[in-house]
Amino acid sequence: MSNPEAEQAEHAEHVDQEGATGAEDASGAAGDAGTERLEKAVRAAENALIEFEIAVETFRVEVENFSRLHHQRLGPMYARLDELDAQIAEATAALTGDPEDLRKADEARAIVMPMPRVEELFHGWIDSDGLSPEGAAMLNEQPVQPPSRVRPDEEARKAYRELVRKAHPDLAQDEAEQERREAFMVRVNKAYTSGDTEALRQLAAEWEAGPAEAERPPSRSEELYARLEWLAARKEMLAAAVEELEGSAIGAMLRMAPDDPDALLEEIAEQLLAQVSEREAQLAELRTPPPEQDEK
Template sequence: MNATPDADATPGSERLEKAVRTAEAALIEYEIAVETFRIEVENFSRLHHQRLGPMYARLDELDAQVAEAVAARTGDPEDIRRAAEARGAVLPMPRVEELFFGWIDSDGMLPEAQAMLNEQPVSPPSRVRPTEETRKAYRDLVRRAHPDLAQDDAERERREAFLVRVNKAYADGDLAALTALAEEWEAGPLPEPVAELLRSEELYARLEWLAQRKEMLAARAAELEESAIGAMLKMAPEDPDALLDEIAEQLLGKVAERERELARLTQVQD
């Protein structure tokens, strides 16, 4: 049955409703962009620590050994001070994650720890940026299941819980999981039909909420971009995985250089 026309059924209210729908679609696209960047920052951080952490540790140890060799040769108080500083950098004060054996950091429970507690397999990301096919599947699924499209609180909660699983699959670069989630969404309950007419007050309130959420997302995006990892990602926007390889190559070169310097100093002392 069609709704009874009333004063709200005017060209003006129709334009307002169209503006709301356009703003909703734009916000979802922006939120997808922010979330994909957040996942890339997180993946880059984890891979940076896993792949390059040992190289940084080796470089710090070699710096300390070189400084100690120089101090032993010269006996200069300033060289001795530098050697002590270098050795101190190799043995820093324990960080939060070290105190909790790698289960927690200053931002909360690490993904690997959460997986272990939930009896799930621990699967660190294989790369920073999932494949283009995976990214497309993710974007299409978020567009359909986004909580902002819900008509009531229960539907919003269902969508929010579903998107947690979608984001996890995307972060893991798991195209098969995203495909299964898409099939699950298609087989799920249909959303309630949108009311044909909305009050102007509700539309204006919705536009205001959308604007506020856009501001919040913009602040989150700026925070990610200004972080140390975000700044590194901006150096290689097309292929962040190649940036990891480049940094690894540079670190290997520095390690080799320090080893040659240490060998030279050791030979001089002998």
């Protein structure tokens, strides 16, 4: 014979257990949905960061190459202007004998031939592999070949983009894999900086032949939040690097004509040539003796 009170108590316990199980299932489903949203946010942030890094690296290459072109094409004109300014100041001082003019002449002459420091002598011409071809050519008194392009060509940019998307260290969670990718990306960036499309092709083939990337295991919510914070911090650091590049004299000049930097160089060269002509005329006038007056 059944006991109604016992049956009622048993039924109530069963209902409580079902309710608890349902709540756990609902909580688990909500947790899974939240984790999935976080994973999507992390993937979107990673892709955005990679695209931003590609843009930053491309701009850095453009600024570096434009800086070299600017120095090689316009450096002699700037040097000529400094020399003319010194000669004009010296000619003026010789005519007036004024101590202030003599001081200005000394300052102008000091600007023409400053004594460079060692790091300035080799800045941009030496790296971990030693002297660059341009640096070696300068030391051997051979003509220096300027970079063929300020911006890597479309094929190089496409190859670089694909390599970054596949091999970027930020996409690896394992420390050893991150180190492998970092070493690989150093070679990729070097090839991209020099616009070496063939080297980028070879690196792409090497990556494809390398070890298959292990499937990333699901991340916990805390790890995903930390990942998002790191990505945000990395983005801020890159933004600061872009601001520094854009704030430089060369970066500002390049932004004036991003699609045709060669035309900008030619325009600046014309302006410098005009200034050289003006200085030469001024110097010739200072050096021309005044006409002798007829004695009455």
